Amino acid sequence: MNKQKPVRLRDLAFELNLSVSTVSRAMSGKGRISDKTRARVLKAIKKSNYTPNDVARSLRMQNAMSIGIIVTDITNSFFASVIKGAQSVSREKGYSILLSNSDENILYEAEAMQLMLEKQVSGLILASVGNNGPRIDQFRSLNIPIVFIDNTPEPITSFDSVSTDNHKAAYCLTTRLIEKGYREIGMITGPLNQSSGRQRYEGFQSAMNEHGAPLRAEWIREGDFQMESGMVLMRRILETARPPRAVIISNNYMTYGAAKTIKRMGKSIPDDVALASFDTDDPTSLSSPTIASMNQPAVEIGTKAAEILINRLTAKQPLPHANLVLEPVFTDGDSW
Amino acid sequence: MNKQKPVRLRDLAFELNLSVSTVSRAMSGKGRISDKTRARVLKAIKKSNYTPNDVARSLRMQNAMSIGIIVTDITNSFFASVIKGAQSVSREKGYSILLSNSDENILYEAEAMQLMLEKQVSGLILASVGNNGPRIDQFRSLNIPIVFIDNTPEPITSFDSVSTDNHKAAYCLTTRLIEKGYREIGMITGPLNQSSGRQRYEGFQSAMNEHGAPLRAEWIREGDFQMESGMVLMRRILETARPPRAVIISNNYMTYGAAKTIKRMGKSIPDDVALASFDTDDPTSLSSPTIASMNQPAVEIGTKAAEILINRLTAKQPLPHANLVLEPVFTDGDSW
DNA sequence: AATGCTTGCGCAATCGATTCCATTGTGATA
DNA sequence: TATCACAATGGAATCGATTGCGCAAGCATT
Known part of the structure; x- marks a missing residue:
């Protein structure tokens, strides 16, 4: 109903016939104070619904x-x-x-x-x-x-x-793809001016080069980590004259977008195009197919x-x- | 490197040969102050990387x-x-x-x-x-x-x-199920001592009663809104002698659990058991099947x-x- | 009994910004 | 030129908690 003034240390001190400093010491346990008054103060606080003002404390304590x-x-x-x-x-x-x-x-x-x-x-x-x-x-x-x-x-x-370790994550993911027999692999990268985006792209490159797999420019697109860009870029990649057999996608949202596009185009994962991703692991997911993914903890x-x-x-x-x-x-x- | 003391109003005031109060007024625009000094202060602030201390302000302003x-x-x-x-x-x-x-x-x-x-x-x-x-x-x-x-x-x-409107949501969801021809419908409810849990249960009851559909105790289980309980309770429901043909599940997590259990039991949604849920709408989801759901905005x-x-x-x-x-x-x- | 040490507590400054009130200064009017 | 009105600024209290310092009382030691 009516606004009640919050209880301050001063109020408690007045009630107990003590100084503010003593009450403060009783609460914090720091400084010299007798066990008797300490107990008295703590008891009073218990039933006073006193709430310390952390703003004041923060100011004082810096x-x-x-x-x-x-x-x-x-x-x-x-x-x-x-x-x-x-x-x-x-x-x-x-x-x-x-x-x-x-x-x-x-x-x-x-x-x-x-x-x-x-x-x-x-x-x-x-x-x-x-x-x-x-x-x-x-x-x-x-x-x-x-x-x-x-x-x-x-x-x-x-x-x-x-x-x-984004480089390693991408490297491993790519290597696994290659070991599964895929060689024509594309990628939807994240923004290359962000470390996570670039490192994943570089890991992909390393693995591809090491295994002599072809890096083709039209299979590689730079996205912005949003679902939209996954949708758009996957479509572009699939509409190239000779699309890749697999695509690595640099984060979860772009993967969701890409997968939707693939389904919408009436194609199948992984028969028409295989996917590998990052951070799509989710114990609650009912995703189908489940996405192979390197996940950050x-x-x-x-x-x-x-x-x-x-x-x-x-x-x-x-x-x-x-x-x-x-x-x-x-x-x-x-x-x- | 070396810790630098933050700039305070006092420092600005000293630098400008003004009082703290004047500088404060210049910043806030409240109170009487000449346009000239105001401009002078604002200019000084611009290049001083002064950051107001909001803790102090909060204390003062209550x-x-x-x-x-x-x-x-x-x-x-x-x-x-x-x-x-x-x-x-x-x-x-x-x-x-x-x-x-x-x-x-x-x-x-x-x-x-x-x-x-x-x-x-x-x-x-x-x-x-x-x-x-x-x-x-x-x-x-x-x-x-x-x-x-x-x-x-x-x-x-x-x-x-x-x-x-949880009651209405559950009522509509149930009614739709019935209109689709389902009559033997179970429910995994949320905690009945929470309003959302209870209201959804009651909406379900209303719809069932209104359409003369049977409410059977062993088809109705009270969960705790966690995925685990969705898994456990769905199994119990499906293991009853005569399981329901559809189950309404009171929130997203329990639905994920339930769907996993159903898949794991080798059964199909919706052929063996249909599902309807709450709050499973997610534009990024690749869920399959997609879950019919009433969603809170x-x-x-x-x-x-x-x-x-x-x-x-x-x-x-x-x-x-x-x-x-x-x-x-x-x-x-x-x-x- | 006088000195010194310890203990318990209060006083007052402090943190940084805001704002009421007082003071100074400027200009205008008679 | 004297008086008034008002604008611009400074001084100081304030918000609530913390803490160094000092005072007084109690205790022990010689």
């Missing part, structure tokens, strides 16, 4: 105990899992999560980073769209650590990162990123930069 | 301009979409998002609510697991608005909510929840409680 997370799209199950992982570690260690979606928009990303600065986050976990140099420098100069995930800036100079990326971040935040002395590269996890499928 | 969101599972695409919707509205209106995952755990949920209180969120969007009375009362007494989503507390006394739930919340936060006079009930969206499929 530490908001919060971690910013910026991802490009929270509805992408990969990022959702990353966030879940990061959240569980953060909770344990007493950090809260400030979330922002950049919608793959570099302007929104910059805005979000600015917000994180203003909110005085202790650290940032960032899945960056592209290069966002000036803003990143600001974090560096304020000594606010960033852990990059998914896309890592290159060269990885002075930041932490958690990523997957998403939850682990989240937990590791949070651990590295918090580790740095609580370290006494400067720490070397951690650039963790996790192994991709293969899941087989009927798509090849 | 308003953190942030919205808490607590969901049971961020990797559930339904909740991910809700968050995305809420985030986009919040960004527009200048609110930031504090996120917490409760992992379907009522203790974590309580913890998260406590966190939100301490962080002084302006309002809360809550997908609650169960009844969490005392904590909710605390929000009420502090006049911090809550918008419930997904599960609404009953009776909806003094809070806002955004939900879907997840993104809209998020945007509406945020709008209602912010509306209340910025309203001059007290507002009546908004209990928005959105229409479910039907997507047809091959599962029946």
Whole structure:
């Protein structure tokens, strides 16, 4: 009904005939205080529904105990899992999560980073769209650590990162395809100015070259990691005079789009064209065919990123930069 | 390299030979200030990489301009979409998002609510697991608005909510099944102590009764909205002496589990058993068969929840409680 | 009994931005 | 030129919690 003023330390102190500082010490357990008054205070707090004002505490402590997370799209199950992982570690260690979606928009990303600065986050976990140099420098100069995930800036100079061995993942996937007898293989890559996109493309190239398989330009298209581009580019590839027998697709969304297009064109996977992908593993999926895929350990990326971040935040002395590269996890499928 | 102290208003003021208050006024545009000094200040700020300290501002303003969101599972695409919707509205209106995952755990949920209180969120969007009375009362007494989503507390006394017409959704889904000729229909319900679970069950009952279709106890099982329970309960249902010809399943995860079980038992959807579900609509899905489903407009739930919340936060006079009930969206499929 | 040490607690500064109030300064009008 | 009105700016309190410092009381040691 009527707005009730929140209880402050001052109110408790008044009620107990104590000073604010004593009540504060009773709560925190720091500083000198007798067991008797401590008990008295704690008892009073119990039934007073006192809620500490963390904003005030943050200001005084110069530490908001919060971690910013910026991802490009929270509805992408990969990022959702990353966030879940990061959240569980953060909770344990007493950090809260400030979330922002950049919608793959570099302007929104910059805005979000600015917000994180203003909110005085202790650290940032960032899945960056592209290069966002000036803003990143600001974090560096304020000594606010960033852990990059998914896309890592290159060269990885002075930041932490958690990523997957994308080169290896693509290399293995391609090699398996070749071992299965496919030689005419195309690829829908991600943006080549993003590390994940380029590394996967390079892994593909390596494997193809090593096995003497042909790299044909019209079988290779650069997408943008969105479903739309998977649909469009797969159609283009299949409409070439002599389409490839298999296509590697650089992420989950483009694969979904590509598979839809293939079905819509009345063709079959893998009889007309085989597919291999990244990050399509999903225990809940009823996908048919199931897609052979190299998957990033998403939850682990989240937990590791949070651990590295918090580790740095609580370290006494400067720490070397951690650039963790996790192994991709293969899941087989009927798509090849 | 070396930690750099952040620039404060005080530093700017000193540099410009002005008082802190003047600089503050220049930034906010409020209060009396000459255009000349205002311009001078703004110019200085431009090249000073000054970042306002929002923690201090929040303390002074008694308003953190942030919205808490607590969901049971961020990797559930339904909740991910809700968050995305809420985030986009919040960004527009200048609110930031504090996120917490409760992992379907009522203790974590309580913890998260406590966190939100301490962080002084302006309002809360809550997908609650169960009844969490005392904590909710605390929000009420502090006049911090809550918008419930997904599960609404009953009776909806003094809070806002955004939900879907679950009864109607289940009723329609059942009616369609019956119209397709199915009469022996089972159901895997959600927890009946949650509003969404119960309402869907009741809608099912209504339709069945109205059409004189048999309600048989062994065809109806109460699940917990997790994939596991979908798997287990579907097996139980199919192993009854005389299994139903169709089963309605109360949410997406249980449907995925159930479908897997059916496939694993070597049976076919819909020939051996037809399925109808909730919230399985997903434009990226390669599911086969596609599942006929009544879907909550997840993104809209998020945007509406945020709008209602912010509306209340910025309203001059007290507002009546908004209990928005959105229409479910039907997507047809091959599962029946 | 005087000195010194320890313990328990209060006072007051502090974190950075906002805002009310007071002060100074400028220009206009009689 | 004296007075008034108002605009521009500075000073200081404030938001709520933390913490260094100092004071006073208690205890022990000589």
